[in-house]
Amino acid sequence: MPDDAGDQHAFREDFIRRFADYWQSQGRPKTEGRIVGYLLLSDREAVTAEEIADGAEASRGSVSTSIRRLEELGFVRRVRVPGRRGRLVAMDDDAWGGFLRNERDYLRCQRDLAQSALDRLPGLGPVGRSRLVNMRDYMTWLDGYHGTLLAHWEEYKARRAPANDRPA
Structure with a gap:
């Protein structure tokens, strides 16, 4: 099990990459897989599209498109946060x-x-x-x-x- 922050970061990147590869092997866009992989590892209830773009290493435009598709599939939902402009993206624990x-x-x-x-x-x-x-x-x-x-x-x-x- 990784002990230091560098090993954990490298593992997270590898997990996201491998998850995206599996996702793509099922005929889905790789960017969607990178987003789902990133969200699976997120310890936050909901994140911004910018955080997803950074964490999944995807363009902001592809994140927007992918979030809509993932929402249709039931993997994510957009949530409003009082006092905050825009919506955050949340993945249900199930x-x-x-x-x-x-x-x-x-x-x-x-x-x-x-x-x-x-x-x-x-x-x-x-x-x-x-x-x-x-x-x-x-x-x-x-x-x-x-x-x-x-x-x-x-x-x-x-x-x-x-x-x-x-x-x-």
Whole structure:
């Protein structure tokens, strides 16, 4: 475990870089990954866009665009602070559960897209039709499990030790 400030700083930079690489490998913009990586390590409830730009080593413009997209995904939210102009960016301590909750919209849109192709392309051959039926049914099936997945996640969180009591 890093002992000095220099080692910790280097580890933070490496963590953000590696997280961004993983994020990008899933087809998401690397800047979004750098922002999420930075926010995961932040000890503050909410930070400014400027702090994100500095910490994630991203341009202010790309931070703005990325924050909007991350907000849509459920990873961050903008919060007002009394007496302060503008909003701060906050990441919930359970961003992953929030992502799971917001994923339902994606699944339903994909399901509806597949169904619209099935409805509007009656002459589609058996191979394409089979792919679309599987797409629609997979999205329907997975959407049906979201309630169960979320309930199991909440149960798991309730059973585990608090974050400060877990071994490092």
